[in-house]
Amino acid sequence: MLKEFFSIPIYPDNEKYRHELFRDTKITERSYLLDSHFCKYPVIFLSLKGFDGCNTWSKMEALLCHELASLYNKHDYINDILNDYEKLKFNKIRSGELEYADKVKSLENLSKYLKIYHRRRCIVLIDEYDHPLEIAYRYQYYEEACGFFSSLFGALLKDNDDNLEKALLVGVSRITKSGYLSGLNNLSVFPMYVDKFATQFGFTEDEISILLQHYDKMERLNEVKEWYDGYRAGNGIYLYNPWSINQFIDTNTLKAHWVDTGGTKAIKDLLWNSTEVFKKNTTMLLKGHAIKIGIKEDIDYNVLIQKSNIDQVFWNLLYYAGYLTKDENDDLCIPNMEVSMEWQEWLTNCNSFELDSLLSLLLQGKLSEFKESFHIFIMNALSCHDVLVESNYHLFMLGMFHQAYCRGYKLMSNREAGEGRFDLKIEPTEKVNFKVGVYMEFKVLPKRGKDEKPLNERLQNSANEALEQIKNKRYFSGLPKFTKQCVICGVAFQGKNVCITGEVLNQW
Numbered sequence: 001m002l003k004e005f006f007s008i009p010i011y012p013d014n015e016k017y018r019h020e021l022f023r024d025t026k027i028t029e030r031s032y033l034l035d036s037h038f039c040k041y042p043v044i045f046l047s048l049k050g051f052d053g054c055n056t057w058s059k060m061e062a063l064l065c066h067e068l069a070s071l072y073n074k075h076d077y078i079n080d081i082l083n084d085y086e087k088l089k090f091n092k093i094r095s096g097e098l099e100y101a102d103k104v105k106s107l108e109n110l111s112k113y114l115k116i117y118h119r120r121r122c123i124v125l126i127d128e129y130d131h132p133l134e135i136a137y138r139y140q141y142y143e144e145a146c147g148f149f150s151s152l153f154g155a156l157l158k159d160n161d162d163n164l165e166k167a168l169l170v171g172v173s174r175i176t177k178s179g180y181l182s183g184l185n186n187l188s189v190f191p192m193y194v195d196k197f198a199t200q201f202g203f204t205e206d207e208i209s210i211l212l213q214h215y216d217k218m219e220r221l222n223e224v225k226e227w228y229d230g231y232r233a234g235n236g237i238y239l240y241n242p243w244s245i246n247q248f249i250d251t252n253t254l255k256a257h258w259v260d261t262g263g264t265k266a267i268k269d270l271l272w273n274s275t276e277v278f279k280k281n282t283t284m285l286l287k288g289h290a291i292k293i294g295i296k297e298d299i300d301y302n303v304l305i306q307k308s309n310i311d312q313v314f315w316n317l318l319y320y321a322g323y324l325t326k327d328e329n330d331d332l333c334i335p336n337m338e339v340s341m342e343w344q345e346w347l348t349n350c351n352s353f354e355l356d357s358l359l360s361l362l363l364q365g366k367l368s369e370f371k372e373s374f375h376i377f378i379m380n381a382l383s384c385h386d387v388l389v390e391s392n393y394h395l396f397m398l399g400m401f402h403q404a405y406c407r408g409y410k411l412m413s414n415r416e417a418g419e420g421r422f423d424l425k426i427e428p429t430e431k432v433n434f435k436v437g438v439y440m441e442f443k444v445l446p447k448r449g450k451d452e453k454p455l456n457e458r459l460q461n462s463a464n465e466a467l468e469q470i471k472n473k474r475y476f477s478g479l480p481k482f483t484k485q486c487v488i489c490g491v492a493f494q495g496k497n498v499c500i501t502g503e504v505l506n507q508w
Contacts, residue, residue, distance in 0.1 A: 002168065006123050007043035010077060015039050041165060042114035044107065046071060047127040057141040060132060061103075061148070068106050069096040075110065078117040086113070104148070107156040111163040121165035124156065130171035157184055172321050191297075193326065195234035202231055202239030215249050227254050230335030231325050241322075244338055256341040258322075278311045279406050285324075286343060290331035295319050359403050363426075363434040365487055365504040378498050393442055393493050397424055408432045418474035425475070428483055435484040439475050441466035445494040459492045459499035466490030467501045476508050 005022065009015050018039055022028055046067065054060035072094045082090055090113070092098065093106050111122045136145035157167055192201045203211070208225075212218045224240070228248070231239040247257035281291045293315045315332065318324045323342065325335040334340050358377060361370040398413050401424070405411045410427040417425070426438035443462040445455075453461075467490030470476070476486045489502040 002125055003043050003045045005038060006041045007045075008039055008041060008118060041120060041123045042118045043123050043125060044071070044110060044114070045125045045127075046107070048131050049128040051132055051135045054135055055139045057136070057144045060135065060141075060145060065096050065098050065103065068098070068103065069094050072106075072110065075114065078113050081117050082113065104151045105155055107152060108160055108163075111156065111160060115163040121163055123165050124167035126153075126167070126169040128171055129153075129169040154184070158186075189297075191320075192231070192233045192239075198234030198237060199239075201233055203242055203245055204237060204239060205229075208240050208245065211245065211249065217249070217252070220254075223254055224248065227337045230339075231322070232327065232335075236328070241336075241338065256338045258338060258342075278314065282343075285332070285334050286340070288334075290327050290329070290333040293332050295326075295332070359401060359407075362438055362487060362489075363404075363436045365436065365485055367487070367489075367500075367502045367504065371500045371502075374500060375498055379496055393444055394423060397440065397442065397491075401426060404438075418477045420469070420473035420475065422470070422475040427479065430480075430482060435482055437476060437479045437483050437486045438489070439470050439486070440489045440491055441470050443490070443492045445492060447495065455494060455497060456499070459494060459497060460501070462492035463490040463499040463501040466492065467503065474508075476505070479508075 004018060005027070009018060022038075027033060051060055051063060054063060072090065076094070079087060079090060086109075089102065089109065093102060098106070107124075111124070114122050132145055132149060133142065136142040157164070190197050192198060208229075209218070209221070212221055212224065217224075224245070228240045228244045229238055231241070233239050241258055244257040248254060251257075281293070284291055296312065296316055298316075315324070319326075319332065323334070323339055324332045327333050334343060358370060358373055361367075361373060394413065398411070401411060404426045408429050408431050410425075410429065412425045412427065413423060414421055415425065422439050423442045424438075424440040426436075428435045428437055443466045445458055445462060467488060470488045470490065476488065479486060484506075486505040486508055487502060488505065489500055492499045
C-alpha cells in the first residue's frame, strides 16, 4: 500500500484509480499528506522474500538477478532518456545476465535513472530485508550473502542523497550490527516496543471491535482475544495478529492460522543446542509463567555460527519473530493461545532435528518411519568401537531418549515390572500431549557365533525374541490408567547393524 500511495502512476495505471484505492481510509482525512506526497515519487520496491529454496549462494544469486531484471523491466519507460552506455547497462540487467559490479550497482543506478526521468528523488521500499541472511545462515553461506548485500545496499543507501528521498526497510529481526546494514549510520529504527508507531504493528482493541461488529462476530470477542491478542507494544497497548484476524474473519475458525512455513528454521535448529537453563525457562513459559530475560536490540548471526551464547540469541530471535512478548514488568511470556500451540508443536513434533524427530515418531506410533530413521541414525552416529557390550548400547539408547524427560515423560531403565525387568521405559505423565507409554528390550549379537544363519535373519529372530519377552512378562501392566497407547519394541544390535520389531497396543 505504501508503494501505491507514493509512486507516480505509469500508464495504464492512473491517479484516479489510486484515489479509489484509498477511498474512505483514514489517510484521506489528512489533506496535507495527499497534497504533498500522494502519487508524487518514483518508487523502487524490492521484496526479498521467497528465497527459502536457495540452499546454495549461487541459487540465491541467480534468483536475485531475476528479481533485479524484473524490477528494471517495470521501469523500462525510462530507457529513452539514457545515453548509449547507460542503455547498454540497463538492458544488460533486464536480461538477467549480470556481472558482479552490475549487480552491486543495480539499485543505485536505478535510483539515479529514475531521478533524472521524474526530476524527483526516489523512495525505496525493501520488504523482508532480513530474510536472505536467515536463509544464508540456514544453509551455511552466510559470509558470502552478507558481503554481497552489504555492498548492494551500501551503494543504494549510503552517500546517495542526490537520488534518494527516503528508504523504508521492513523485517522481523533487527540485524543492523551483524548484517549488511552495519555500514550505515543514518538509520532510524522503530521496533514494536517503542512508543512511536507502536499501533502500526497490529490491530488495536478498538480496531478489532470495529472489525467484529462489521462482520457480525462481536459475540466471539473474548475467544478472539484469547487466541490472537497479547502482543505488548509501546505505550503499554496490546495488539492482535493482523494475519490471523483476517483468516478468522474469512474462515470463522479459531485456530493457529499463523503457522510456520520455514522462516523459523534457525529457531528450530537452535532448540537442539539450547542449554538446560533454556529448557527450564521453556517449561515455565508453557505453564503460563513469565521469565526475566533481557532482550538485546540486535540479532548477531555471527554468534549463531560460532554456537556461542546460544541462549541469549535464541531469546532475541523468539521475541523479534513474535513467539514471545513482554508483560507489564518487561518479563518475557507467550502472548496468546495461537503462539502457545506453535510452541507445543515444536516441543512435541520437532522434525527439524534428528533425535527429537525419532522420539516423536516413536510416541506417535509411527513404527515403520521410526525403524527407517533409527537405522540411518545408528549408521551415522555409532562407531563399532563404542558398542562392544550390551551395557554400551543400553547407555546409548538411554541418552538418546533423554529428550523424553525434557518433554515431561518419565524415563527409566532396568526396573522391575510385571514378571521381569525391562531395559527401557518411557512413561507418560498427565501433562504431556501424547499419553503413550514405550517399552524397549535390547539384544546384542556377537560378531561370530555357532549360528551360521545370515546376519539379517539372526537380527530379526533376536528382535522377535525381545518383543515376545516384553509381552510374555507383561512389563506394561503398570502403566498409568490415562495411558492411551503402548508402543513395545524389541531391538537387536550387532555392531552398527540393527533390527527393530514393534507393535502399538491399544489395550493390554
